[in-house]
Amino acid sequence: MGVEEKLLKMVRVIADYQFGRGAGKALFPDKCKFVLSPTTGKVRQIKYEGVRLATLKADTGLFTLSIEGAKRLHRAFDYPKLRVVVLKDVAEFIAKGRNVFAKHVVNVDESIRANDEVLVVDEDDNLLATGRAVLSAREMMEFDRGMAVMVRQGIKQ
The missing domain is CATH 3.10.450.90 (ArcTGT, C2 domain)
Structure with missing residues (x-):
């Protein structure tokens, strides 16, 4: 080898x-x-x-x-694996590389922990960005404030 x-x-x-x-x-x-x-x-x-x-x-x-x-x-794994789902209203901003805030999260893979690499998608499972989770899945769903995902790169960057 x-x-x-x-x-x-x-x-x-x-x-x-x-x-x-x-x-x-x-x-x-x-x-x-x-x-x-x-x-x-x-x-x-x-x-x-x-x-x-x-x-x-x-x-x-x-x-x-x-x-x-x-x-x-994104192609390899079925929804919702590795995904943080955000509202369609903020999809354009996320695609341009803006960070995801907890109030915009509508669904999330339950196995995500803080500091995991995640895929950010809209409600139709269109890939918007990749980044690092700042909160756990449970925290993303429960919190109304604070950053949920620090975006590394958006699809439109």
Whole structure:
């Protein structure tokens, strides 16, 4: 097994752990390219056809998603897995990269915890953005104030 194959297997296992079984294969196709840290030699970014899919964070060992990576997971998993659902009224703002506030959340995957990577969708399950949950699923549904998701990248950014 070559170095590229070992790296691909490793990132797929991490993705399966972080997002659920099947995420690794959905997120990372066979011909991925790896951007390694020049100082440590560890994987930092995973790209496919020149487009970044995800970044492996050094401090947590988990992924942050690009919008392309979010699209792949959105297609791979059925509603409501990994999703935070927002009102249609704010969909345009979220798609432009604005943060999600608790008062705009109408539904959420019950397994989401604070600091999880999430997909933000509208009420019709159209992908709007990817980001990091600031609150747990229960808190998002119960709170009327405060930030629910810190958006990393919107679909229209």
